[in-house]
Amino acid sequence: xxxxxxxxxxxxxxxxxxxHETDISIEEGEFLVLVGPSGCGKSTLLNMIAGLEDxxxxxxxxxxxxxxxxxxxDRNIAMVFxxxxxxxxxxxxxxxxxxxxxxxxxxxxxxxxxxQVSDLLQINHLLDRKPGQLSGGQRQRVAMxxxxxxxxxxxxxxxxxxxxxxxxxxxxRTEIKKLHQKLGTTIVYVxxxxxxxxxxxxxxxxxxxxxxxxxxxPKEIYDNPANMFVAGFMGSPSMNLxxxxxxxxxxxxxxxxxxxDGRKATIPFAKESLASSVGRDIILGIRPEAITDxxxxxxxxxxxxxxxxxxxxxxxxxxxxxxxxxxxxxDVTGRFRADVxxxxxxxxxxxxxxxxxxAFDPQSENRID
Amino acid sequence: xxxxxAKSSVNWARIILYVLLVFFCIYYLLPxxxxxxxxxxxxxxxxxGGMMALPQEWTIAPWLSAWSSAQVGVEATGLRPxxxxxxxMVVPAVALSTLVGALNGYVLTKWAFRGSTIVFGLLLFGxxxxxxxxxxxxxxxxxxxxxxxxxxxxxxxxxxYGIGFSTLYFRNYYAAFPTELVRAAQIDGAGFFRIFWRIxxxxxxxxxxxxxxxxxxxxxxDFLFGASFSDFDSQPMTVALNNLVQSSTGVKEYxxxxxxxxxxxxxxxxxxxxxxxxxxxxxxxxxxxx
Numbered sequence: 001x002x003x004x005x006x007x008x009x010x011x012x013x014x015x016x017x018x019x020h021e022t023d024i025s026i027e028e029g030e031f032l033v034l035v036g037p038s039g040c041g042k043s044t045l046l047n048m049i050a051g052l053e054d055x056x057x058x059x060x061x062x063x064x065x066x067x068x069x070x071x072x073x074d075r076n077i078a079m080v081f082x083x084x085x086x087x088x089x090x091x092x093x094x095x096x097x098x099x100x101x102x103x104x105x106x107x108x109x110x111x112x113x114x115x116q117v118s119d120l121l122q123i124n125h126l127l128d129r130k131p132g133q134l135s136g137g138q139r140q141r142v143a144m145x146x147x148x149x150x151x152x153x154x155x156x157x158x159x160x161x162x163x164x165x166x167x168x169x170x171x172x173r174t175e176i177k178k179l180h181q182k183l184g185t186t187i188v189y190v191x192x193x194x195x196x197x198x199x200x201x202x203x204x205x206x207x208x209x210x211x212x213x214x215x216x217x218p219k220e221i222y223d224n225p226a227n228m229f230v231a232g233f234m235g236s237p238s239m240n241l242x243x244x245x246x247x248x249x250x251x252x253x254x255x256x257x258x259x260x261d262g263r264k265a266t267i268p269f270a271k272e273s274l275a276s277s278v279g280r281d282i283i284l285g286i287r288p289e290a291i292t293d294x295x296x297x298x299x300x301x302x303x304x305x306x307x308x309x310x311x312x313x314x315x316x317x318x319x320x321x322x323x324x325x326x327x328x329x330x331d332v333t334g335r336f337r338a339d340v341x342x343x344x345x346x347x348x349x350x351x352x353x354x355x356x357x358x359a360f361d362p363q364s365e366n367r368i369d
Numbered sequence: 370x371x372x373x374x375a376k377s378s379v380n381w382a383r384i385i386l387y388v389l390l391v392f393f394c395i396y397y398l399l400p401x402x403x404x405x406x407x408x409x410x411x412x413x414x415x416x417x418g419g420m421m422a423l424p425q426e427w428t429i430a431p432w433l434s435a436w437s438s439a440q441v442g443v444e445a446t447g448l449r450p451x452x453x454x455x456x457x458m459v460v461p462a463v464a465l466s467t468l469v470g471a472l473n474g475y476v477l478t479k480w481a482f483r484g485s486t487i488v489f490g491l492l493l494f495g496x497x498x499x500x501x502x503x504x505x506x507x508x509x510x511x512x513x514x515x516x517x518x519x520x521x522x523x524x525x526x527x528x529x530y531g532i533g534f535s536t537l538y539f540r541n542y543y544a545a546f547p548t549e550l551v552r553a554a555q556i557d558g559a560g561f562f563r564i565f566w567r568i569x570x571x572x573x574x575x576x577x578x579x580x581x582x583x584x585x586x587x588x589x590x591d592f593l594f595g596a597s598f599s600d601f602d603s604q605p606m607t608v609a610l611n612n613l614v615q616s617s618t619g620v621k622e623y624x625x626x627x628x629x630x631x632x633x634x635x636x637x638x639x640x641x642x643x644x645x646x647x648x649x650x651x652x653x654x655x656x657x658x659x
Contacts, residue, residue, distance in 0.1 A: 052552050073558035085553035089571035098567075102558035146557075 003028040003186055004049070004154055009058035011044050019044050020210045021058065026203065029184045035197035036207035037233070043158060045207075046190045050156050051075050062153055073102070078147035079156040082163060084139045086131035086146075093118075093127040096146050103150075117149045120179075137168050144179070157189040161196065173199060194234045198222065206230045224358060228365040231285045231358065237322070240291070242330040243362070244284040246277045253277065255284050255357075260310045260326035261347070270303035270354045273369055282368060283360040288322065290356035291334030293342070297351040306349045313344055325350065408432060408627035415623050431624035435632060439625050441613050448629050450602075451609030455589060455636075457520050458605055462527035463584045469528075470535020470580060471573060475565050477536070478543040479551045489540060496533035500593050511598060518600035526598060527588045535580045542576040543569065578647035586637045606633045 002025035011019040019041040026032050034042040047053040049060055051072035060067045067075055078099075086095050096117060097110045105113075118124045121141045131139060140160065147155055160176075161169045177200055180187060191197055197204050198218045206213045206221060206229075214226035225231035231239045244255040247266060253274040254266045290298075297304045312331070315322040321336045334350055342348050359368045407415055408431050410424030437447035476482075477489050507526060508517070516522030546569065554564045595605040604612070610633045614626045 050552075050556060052555065072552075072556045077556065079553065079556050081549045081553060083547055083549050085547065085549040087550060087554070087568055089568070098554070098559070099557035102563070146553075150557075 002026050003030070003063060004188070005059070005061040005064075006045070006049070007059045007061070009045070009048060009060055010056045011041070011048060011053065012056045017056075018210050019048075022212055024205055024212065024215060026186065026188075028186055031180050031187045031189065031200055031202045033189045033191060033197040033201035033204045034207055035191055035194055035204055035234075036213075037192060040207040041210040042190045042192075042207045046156055046158055046188060049154070049188060050077055050079050076150075076153045077156055078150045078152040078154075079158065080143045080147050080160045082159040084131070084143040084160075084163075086139055086142055088131055091128050091130055092123065092134070092142050092145075095131065095142060096149050099146065099150050113149050117145045120148070121145050136164050137172065140164065140172055144176075148183075153186065155185055155187045157187065159191055160189075162191070162193070176200060195236065198234065204234075206233060208233070223356065224367065225285070226367055228283060228285070228360050231360070235287060237288050237333055239285045239287050240327075240330070240332045241283050241285050241360070242328040242332055244282055244328060244359075246274055246280050246282055246359070248275070248278045255282070255359075257284070257327050258329070259307075260312065265307045265309070267305045267307060267352050267354060267357075268303070269357065269359075271369070274359060277359070277368055280368075281362055283362050283365075284328075285358045285360055286332075286352065286354075287356060288333045288335040290353040291332065292351050292353070293323075293334075293336040293340045294349050294351050296335075296337045296340070298353050298355075301353045301355045303354040305352050305354060307352060308347050309350050310347050311342055311344055314342055323348070323350075404627045404631055407624055408631060410624060412620070412622055412624050431622070431628040432632075434622070435613070435625045435629040439613055439622070439629070440616055440619075441609050448606065448609055448613065448632055451604050451606050452632065454520055454599075454603055454609075455606040458523045458527065459585060459588050459636075462524045462531065462588050463581055465524070465528045466531030466535045466584055467577060467580045469532055470537075471539045471570065471577070472565065473532065473536040474539025474541075474543045475569055477540045478546070479548060479564075479569075480561070489536070492533050492536045494533075495530075496537065500530075504593075504597050507594075508598065518598065518603060520599075520603045522598055523594060523603065523605065526594050527584075527591065530594075531584050531588070534583060538576050538580045538583075539573070542573065546572065575647055578644050582640055582644055585640050589637050 004024075004026045006022055006024040009019065009022045010017060022045065024032070034045060036042050044053060048055050049067075051067065051070060055068055062075060062077070086092075087098065090098065093114050096114050100110045100113065114127070115124075118127060121144060123138065123141050123145060126134060126138055126142065131142070134142065143160070157176075161172055164172060173196060179185075180200075189196075189200060197206075198221075201218055203215065203217055204221050205215045208229050214221055214230045216224075221230060221234055225234065225239070228241060231241060242257065244257045246269075247254050247256045249266050249268060252268050253272070254268040256264055256266045259265055292298075294306060309325040309327065311323055312326055313324040315324070316338065319338055321338055321340055321342070323334045323336050323340075323342055324331050325334070326332070336342065360366065361368055403420060406423055407420065409427055409429065410419075411426055411428055411430070414422075414425060435448055437449050438445055439447050441448060441451065473492070477485050511517040511522045511525070514522075514525070516525055550568055551564055554568050559567060589605075590607060591605070592607045592611070595608040596611075599605065599608060610629050613629050
């Protein structure tokens with residue numbers, strides 16, 4: 001039993017089921033990120049944890065106590081909303097103390113806690129202002145202050161950074177991470193931004209179509225995506241996915257792929273386990289940073305294989321040059337060093353780090369091990 | 370800096386436009402002028418035919434008479450007691466209908482229930498039922514409630530009639546009010562009424578002004594309900610003014626009638642002058658995302 005347990009939880013609106021049986025258990029101090037595209041059910045799940053939406057079946061428990069039917073106010077949770085949801089008619093300190101006031105905490109204690117939190121978030125100078133007089137970043141801090149001051153069991157964040165501009169978003173992301181490391185609080189965080197998910201979380205639940213597609217640490221999710229959706233959704237630029245056939249080469253399983261100039265290439269897998277799949281059509285998944293120029297390949301990898309492939313496009317991006325080749329009819333992007341001498345139209349050696357390659361079943365779209 | 374316009378740029382179209390506007394302005398203000406000047410001159414000057422002329426002899430006697438001594442009902446009380454009746458009727462009726470409208474708007478937008486749109490539709494329908502249709506059922510109701518012919522009875526009628534419009538105003542205003550605020554307050558531990566009092570109402574200034582102006586003018590100016598549901602001692606100002614003007618005994622004191630009519634119009638005028646600038650602002654609020 002964990003700190004926050006979601007057991008077989010579902011949510012339906014009439015006949016439409018927006019969240020299918022979901023099981024997630026997190027420990028105290030974990031930072032769980034629910035990530036997925038719009039309409040995947042992540043916000044619904046968060047609202048169910050908050051108690052803002054009823055649970056259709058199953059159970060949600062915090063510290064072992066079932067929260068089914070418990071009002072949001074009695075769950076000892078705090079939430080930071082996408083729009084910050086600061087009360088426009090109250091000052092910053094009024095906003096921060098409102099929840100404590102509703103819970104009957106004495107005035108002297110409230111003042112003490114406001115002082116602590118405003119010190120922590122460096123918003124002391126804003127306490128007498130109204131939310132309308134604050135910038136986006138300041139509102140964000142106040143919203144976090146309002147949540148922190150309650151000293152809740154679980155913090156819920158609903159896309160808290162999506163209203164900020166790009167630079168501020170990165171800064172606030174770092175601050176949230178620092179805050180989590182400092183306070184060791186349990187956090188459930190919803191976002192559609194996969195980079196936020198990877199940078200902030202201790203564990204990620206990737207959601208799509210009302211199902212949790214994969215639950216795991218950022219590294220597990222990134223390196224071993226459970227299916228093609230997770231592979232394509234997490235990571236930027238996203239994982240290359242292209243058709244291949246498993247063949248046997250010198251007794252080892254290898255991927256046979258079609259190159260744009262009509263040749264075929266075979267690239268041996270690093271994993272022996274795919275030997276049982278020989279003869280099968282698969283979708284090969286390999287991230288751009290695992291396809292490099294020869295000198296840029298990972299020296300620690302035991303399974304770098306070079307394929308001479310025609311270059312279709314090069315995209316210099318400053319720190320790297322992205323090189324695209326057609327493999328199996330799909331654009332496959334490799335991340336080459338910035339100063340590599342490669343031109344569109346020529347044939348160039350692409351180094352595949354097959355330790356990082358994964359195979360998917362074209363029908364079920366699930367990973368094959 | 371833009372160059373100075375050419376010398377010959379006398380804008381005739383603009384001049385004609387302003388002349389026309391000033392003309393219409395005078396035209397529309399003329400009745401008010403007639404009322405004011407005639408209320409300030411002795412009756413003899415009016416009967417002599419000088420309707421448009423300024424008073425030769427300025428006097429406030431018609432005002433004093435209209436206020437405290439003119440023959441309105443059986444006794445020569447002037448309009449004073451009826452003015453008071455109107456105030457006693459308008460203030461609670463406006464306050465109640467605005468408050469209930471706000472509460473309705475809150476429930477219909479933030480605590481929507483099954484069939485809440487139907488309830489809203491019916492309330493809206495209530496706005497458009499002609500007054501005449503409800504006269505007889507309402508008279509029966511007031512009789513059963515023991516409120517017939519009394520100021521509380523009139524308050525009740527106007528309160529009930531006002532709910533439709535006030536609900537419409539507040540529902541549309543609160544529909545644009547972020548639901549996340551209500552959710553945040555729920556998580557903070559505020560209940561149904563606390564959220565209403567502490568979060569919603571303090572942010573409702575503009576629409577409350579609109580609602581108050583609308584209700585105040587309608588209720589103050591109402592004649593039909595006032596004439597139908599009041600007794601001699603509970604008549605509102607509008608009915609009393611009619612009685613003053615229509616009284617058939619003696620000479621028609623036009624100057625007193627004019628003074629009484631201005632008195633009857635003053636409170637609504639005052640409300641518009643004081644709160645009018647919020648009126649347009651409130652009507653626009655919610656239509657554009659703030």
